[in-house]
Amino acid sequence: MRDVDALVTATSEFIRETVLPIDDEHDGDVEAAGGDELRLRLQAAAREAGLLSPHGPVDCGGLGLSMVQRAPVFEAAGYSLFGPVALNVNAPDEGNVHLLAHVASAEQRRRYLVPLVQGAVRSAFAMTEPAPGAGADPNMLMTRATKVDGGWLINGRKWFITGADGAGFCIVMARTSGEPGEPGGATMFLAPAGTPGVEVVRHIGTVDRSMIGGHCEMTFTDAFVPDEAVLGGIDEGFRYAQVRLGPARMTHVMRWLGAARRAHEVAVEHVAGRAAFGSRLSDLGMIQQLIADNEIDLAATRALLLDACRELDAGRRAAMSTSIAKTFAAEALHRVVDRATQMCGGLGVSRDLPIAKIAREIRPFRIYDGPSEVHRWSIAKRAVRAIAGRDR
Template sequence: MSKRAEAIAARVEDFVRTVVAPYEKDGRRDHHGPTDALVMELREKARIAGVLTPHILEDGSHLTQRETAIVLRQSGLSPLGPLACNTAAPDEGNMYLLGKVGSAEQKARFLDPLVRGEARSAFFMTEPAEDGGAGSDPSMMQTTCRLDGNHWIINGRKKFITGAQGARVGIVMAKSGDGACMFLVDLPDPAIRMLRVLDTIDSSMPGGHAVVDLVDLRVSPEQMLGASGEGFQYAQVRLSPARLSHCMRWLGLATRAQEIASDYANRRHAFGKPLVDHEGVGFMLAENLIDLKQAELIIDWCAGVLDSGSLGTAESSMAKVAVSDALFRVVDKCVQVMGGNGVSQDTIVEQAFREIRAFRIYDGPTEVHKWSLAKKIKRDWKAAQA
């Protein structure tokens, strides 16, 4: 690992543990997540500490994926850490995409405010399943775009749009006669109508997860990423790194949950000895150590694949399945070790359980990734027979 990444990660860890963690009891939040006022206060502290958007360097270059992994893991030690350090989803993935494929004008208008931590963003792709829209299968997209004079007109409904309420930058996916398209939009826009914010199991995302209608949204051609029909191509650029960065951040949170549960098990006595000395408890914490290390290693392996220039589609699917399932086992055991305290909000263990449970669905459910990998096995077998 590079010395620069180790130094950045150490600064991020110190900041999250000493500055951010005390804010976990701050009342400025609703059911969906922290308020923007709290986020911006923390980002100002991160700016002063030199850890704002730490994965993007002053010259605009991005840390390698292996370097990013250790930095984002430390930012994830608190549910507020990624928000404070500006490494949270969907902003981190959107910044990565725009940095890779945005034009100079698009970067100045849409990317720079995100990197400076002055704005939040939203990625408008998922659609209502009840309407037959795109979810795990993006080819089912029903949102349309068509040229009208010198503007594109977009119509459709989107669902589970993280952070849409309060976002200033939007990336909207729609389909034209050529195929999928991707547009950059300024928010708010009267043509993007907030129907409701869903009540979900997680509560770490400012703005929550919204259902929105796009009604005759007018977008200039300069706001399209690439050309008409290239939307899925650009989605692939974002896909694997975004999957993996989820793994990085949640590894940090699960690590913190393990620390809290281990401290509890060593301090709490029952039946004449510390809980950790009871096999039923000690073995759970030992199994957690194994899962945490395996998660760390598969993240590093997948990051190395991405750093080689590969899209890493299959590798990121493997990592996402392995890490999300392993980390859920970790936080579930942490709750169990702590008993009644584990299901209370006296520590962040209860929230970690909820957040990581949702992670097993977000960015593709475990079952979809396994199905995709099974198809790859079949393709590879057929190729070997030819």
């Protein structure tokens, strides 16, 4: 593993010199910039620079960074909307790398994890379903896998599956016991591209444009997967999902922290050089408050992020700390970008500056990986349980 400080410096230079010009030219629209062809080109450059897959296991070709070590590197990558794609740390691939590294069998690691870490394929994680299926409440899972000779038949419908179009494989969550609304009973399956019965029905139009493969609706119609495609244990899918979800929420925070920091730095540079009302904008008290509040939100986000990452690195589930960090970050970073927009006036909502595209991309983070309201509900429940239990 390389020195983390040196890796952050090298990543920042790579992003500014190689990635940002393409990002800005195409207004953060990854498909307009070339989609998978662009991904392969940028990842080849990152590989040459020794920056590819800083999160991946060393034996699979990655750099093997811990969660705490990843934080500044992923933030540096997130300074460009295309940076996570370039370093192969984008969602959902990054979360799937973490899951496979912890759960996959030796053969599954060879077939799925190694190519994913090395950037040979993309992946998807198919859990979310249209109502009344699994959304914020995963226990509502309706997609079902039925045991047959030699494997399983999967039937169901998924949507908002990021990166599904063009993915080399997907990890699909399906019910193997129980009924929707009941806890447990889910199993994870690995479904390679081309599996008969698996279809990407459409791209769901969303405001964000930086995710390769879109956010898709998928159907599974008697899709057969063999017994060796089971990831982990039967009926253990929800437990294994927690292996993925906490770290993936934190790496989302890392990436969006970088994007929000760029918006803030662009805005500060603008107000420091713009005169109005007889002085620089940056000398006005109202502007200084916006700058200070941004600095506070960025620093607080980093502190909560690192607190959660330390818990994860210690092998703890960190459910409370990751929910707190994710909820705070999603809202704080949105505030940072919104204040940056305000500081830049008309330019803030134009394509002349990168702030407008960052605002467009960061808004869904308050919904993706769990809406803020659901996380607050979960945080409150844990707090009540902890205090009630202590008082007994």
